[in-house]
Amino acid sequence: MATLQLQNTNSNGAGAATTIAINTSELVGAAFEPGASARKLARGLFWVGFLTxxxxxxxxxxxPPAGVFGRHRLAYYLTLGGILAAGAAEVSAACWLSRSSVQAQDRRRRATLARIALCCxxxxxxxxxxxxxFSVLVKS
Known part of the structure; x- marks a missing residue:
């Protein structure tokens, strides 16, 4: 079982590090398992969206903006705004996909949509x- 650990490498002098651990085997298994339910896929989509x-x-x-965005603050914040909108869309799509009152044909369609949304x-x-x-640490 592999665990993905995200660590904030921003050194603002406080000395505190923020770490988030994710079970990647469950996330990858949900995205690529042929018979995965829409609920399992929606759970993975929710956590990816929430983390985003x-x-x-x-x-x-x-x-603060750095690197390519050093002189282009507006582009930096517009990019982060687009990512914020994408994360909010992922969380709302996960909530929509996890509704339980659907028919069998609609479940397969929702599972396919959830799989596509999770990959995207x-x-x-x-x-x-x-x-x-952020730095990404993978522990096996």
């Missing part, structure tokens, strides 16, 4: 990881 939102807000409030939700997560100054 938290890291985006941390980058917005605690990380990795892009905003990777971008906010790069912009936010």
């Amino acid at each position: 939102l938290v890291m985006d807000l941390a980058a917005t409030f605690y990380r 939700s990795l892009l905003p997560l990777v971008v906010v990881l790069a912009l936010g100054g």
Whole structure:
């Protein structure tokens, strides 16, 4: 069982480090398991979206623009705003997908939509990881 650990590497002098641990085997298993239920996929989508939102807000409030965005503050904050919107859409899609009162045909369709949304939700997560100054530690 592999665990993904995200650590904020922003050294603001406080000396405190924030660490979030995620069970990656469950997340990858949910995304690529052929018979995964819509609820299991929606749970994975919810946590990826929630994590994207938290890291985006941390980058917005605690990380000044650097690198390519050093001179382009507006582009930096517009990018973070787009990621925030994507994270909010992921969380709301997960809530919509987890509704229980659906028919059998609709369950398969929702599972397919959840699988596509979960795979697409990795892009905003990777971008906010790069912009936010987070380091990724993988423990096996």
